[in-house]
Amino acid sequence: MLDEALKKAVLRSRYLVALCGSGMLKEYGQLSMRDPDRAYEIEKKYGYSPEEMFTSSFYSTRPDRFFEFYRNEILAGEGCPGEAFYHLADLSKCGKLKCVITNNVYSYPEKAGCENVVSLHGDIENNYCPHCKEKYPKEYILASKNAPRCSKCGALLRPGLIFFGQTVDNALMSRATAEVSKADVLLVIGSSLRFEPARQYARYFEGDHLIVINPVSDYSDRQADLVINEPIADTLKKISEWVEEA
Ligand SMILES: [Zn+2]
Secondary structure, eight states: OHHHHHHHHHHHOSSEEEEEOTHHHHTTTOOOTTSHHHHHHHHHHHSSOHHHHSSHHHHHHOHHHHHHHIIIIIITTOOOOOHHHHHHHHHHHTTSEEEEEEOOSSOHHHHHTOSSEEETTBOTTOEEOTTTOOEEOHHHHHHOSSSOBOTTTOOBOBOSBOOTTOOOOHHHHHHHHHHHHHOSEEEEESSOTTSTTHHHHGGGOOSSEEEEEOSSOOGGGGGSSEEEOSOHHHHHHHHHHHHHHO
């Protein structure tokens, strides 16, 4: 029944958009620093929680400690895109999926081959000098001892990610809002509707079917037209096969 409804909605859709949360990573064992278990481990190790450390004030006042955390817990945490991202990429490459909106900072959707990706929280490759705007790849940060400085002007470098308590870049927010507003079918993947980025962006959806694909069920799912509490990779695999057959 659910499969039939999902198949029908996706195959009929003319502007399919995916809004992806951290459940896409959790499914194959990658925990974001916002995950309670991971946050607890980090707090035990550093004496501060990620919410305390990954902030503008911690970065400014304790840059050495900040970059130790950034190198060890964020940059070193980069893995490979899981299977689910490759199914999304198949849907993107064939033109079915028009946009992927994500809070993933490792560019997994792009690495798997998705087109038109909006990375709301930025990207670990976009470190930069706030003074002269020179860009620095993650390797530069990983190779640095203590707090990395700009090789041109000596200023303290800054990660191209948004800090806790900081709002998403205006241009990215507008792009995400515009894409969700255009969608006739919105897939919320690896998140319930009460967590970001789904919470903020799903409310701009005015299309026909809001579909949640998340292994964990949640009371907020009631706002969705269709809820698939099944493994994400399996569900996306089915969708990409239906689209291929159609
Ligand atoms: Zn500089």
